[in-house]
Amino acid sequence: MSDIIDDVLSNIKNSSIFKSREYLLPEYVPDELPHREEQIKKMASVLAQVYRSEIPNNIFVYGLTGTGKTAATRFVLKNLRIKLDTFEYLYINTRQSDTSYRILADVIEKLGERVPFTGLSTAELYRRMLRKLNDFSKIIIIVLDEIDAMVKKHGDDVLYKLTRINTELERSKVSLIGITNDVKFVDNLDPRVKSSLGEEEIVFPPYNAEQLEDILKRRAKLAFKPDVISDNIISLCAALAARDHGDARRAFDLLRVAGEIAEREGHSNITSEYVDRARIEIEKDRVYEIINTLPFHSKLVLLAVIKGLSNKSSLTTGEIYEIYRQTAKSISTESITQRRVSDILNELDMVGIVTAKVVNRGRYGKTKEVNLAVSKEIIIKGLLDNDEKLAGLWNR
Numbered sequence: 001m002s003d004i005i006d007d008v009l010s011n012i013k014n015s016s017i018f019k020s021r022e023y024l025l026p027e028y029v030p031d032e033l034p035h036r037e038e039q040i041k042k043m044a045s046v047l048a049q050v051y052r053s054e055i056p057n058n059i060f061v062y063g064l065t066g067t068g069k070t071a072a073t074r075f076v077l078k079n080l081r082i083k084l085d086t087f088e089y090l091y092i093n094t095r096q097s098d099t100s101y102r103i104l105a106d107v108i109e110k111l112g113e114r115v116p117f118t119g120l121s122t123a124e125l126y127r128r129m130l131r132k133l134n135d136f137s138k139i140i141i142i143v144l145d146e147i148d149a150m151v152k153k154h155g156d157d158v159l160y161k162l163t164r165i166n167t168e169l170e171r172s173k174v175s176l177i178g179i180t181n182d183v184k185f186v187d188n189l190d191p192r193v194k195s196s197l198g199e200e201e202i203v204f205p206p207y208n209a210e211q212l213e214d215i216l217k218r219r220a221k222l223a224f225k226p227d228v229i230s231d232n233i234i235s236l237c238a239a240l241a242a243r244d245h246g247d248a249r250r251a252f253d254l255l256r257v258a259g260e261i262a263e264r265e266g267h268s269n270i271t272s273e274y275v276d277r278a279r280i281e282i283e284k285d286r287v288y289e290i291i292n293t294l295p296f297h298s299k300l301v302l303l304a305v306i307k308g309l310s311n312k313s314s315l316t317t318g319e320i321y322e323i324y325r326q327t328a329k330s331i332s333t334e335s336i337t338q339r340r341v342s343d344i345l346n347e348l349d350m351v352g353i354v355t356a357k358v359v360n361r362g363r364y365g366k367t368k369e370v371n372l373a374v375s376k377e378i379i380i381k382g383l384l385d386n387d388e389k390l391a392g393l394w395n396r
């Protein structure tokens with residue numbers, strides 16, 4: 001058996017594919033960000049006010065995922081900080097730290113003070129944060145990344161508090177950079193938060209295929225050994241990612257996963273077949289991740305769809321609702337309304353897990369015809385993994 005392990009290791013050790021795979025990982029921060037010059041310039045000129053010790057306007061950054069928002073923001077702050085020491089900055093990803101408690105605790109910890117994981121009141125945390133911020137006697141730029149995810153779950157209270165914070169600080173001043181992947185999300189914000197964050201707005205448009213190709217080429221040189229990847233393959237990855245709303249992360253994932261498959265199989269160059277397989281693998285991971293992290297009732301609805309489709313070729317919202325209701329009842333869980341189930345079906349349609357087509361049934365009015373958009377196996381796996389309650393339901 002151990003020769004299997006030897007084989008795997010030897011493929012990696014003697015990789016004829018990667019020179020340095022880490023250049024293709026999502027967390028790598030590049031030293032150059034081609035095609036984002038305009039956004040970088042605008043952000044830098046707003047933030048450069050710190051040179052005169054003036055508080056920069058707050059900045060609201062928006063654009064779809066993979067358009068370089070996080071990378072460009074980190075790039076500007078890092079490089080500005082190297083040249084100026086009149087300010088500090090800290091970066092918080094509010095998808096990971098997604099409650100008021102975690103966000104305030106994160107700020108305090110990044111300013112160098114430990115905080116218990118739970119147990120303090122948010123009022124107490126807020127007081128500690130103010131004290132810690134004041135101790136710095138500087139301008140502090142706080143980046144709140146992916147605020148759409150946080151606000152959707154917990155509302156915008158903490159954002160509101162942060163936009164008002166300067167009235168309570170004496171020696172230090174705070175300037176905010178809020179980043180969102182969801183462009184429409186702004187409309188759900190408290191108008192006061194919206195106007196305060198939106199003092200300056202920077203939009204990150206999707207990359208087109210040509211720009212992606214350029215970005216990929218530069219990185220591929222660093223990541224792959226010579227002659228592993230041709231310009232044609234890079235164009236192919238760029239074109240695929242451009243179709244997928246110009247997402248650079250997707251483009252890098254394609255290159256990396258295609259390389260990994262080639263490496264695993266002991267090949268020394270990347271062909272379009274590997275890119276194809278990479279695309280399928282990535283799509284599976286994406287779908288799995290979405291399903292696995294759905295809220296409980298959304299999972300129940302999806303389970304109802306699967307159950308219903310085991311003896312019908314498509315389902316109406318009413319049929320799904322009935323199965324959902326019985327399932328919820330069988331585990332003594334209160335049902336949500338049919339209206340809400342219909343919304344959930346729309347959400348599942350938007351992320352590409354089901355198709356929900358509106359059909360007109362004459363005098364019976366309109367209904368939706370629901371079907372699966374991805375394989376049943378991947379849905380079941382996503383639903384049941386790490387979820388004992390659902391696994392129990394499924395096995396009954």
Ligand SMILES: Nc1ncnc2c1ncn2[C@@H]1O[C@H](COP(=O)(O)OP(=O)(O)O)[C@@H](O)[C@H]1O
Binds near residue numbers: 028
């Ligand atoms: N112009 C660019 N040049 C080089 N790499 C880029 C560029 N734009 C994005 N990337 C890379 O693509 C990935 C996604 O970018 P990111 O900043 O995380 O996007 P967003 O925050 O908008 O979702 C990251 O690995 C980033 O380094």
Ligand SMILES: [Mg+2]
Binds near residue numbers: 069070071145
């Ligand atoms: Mg980001």
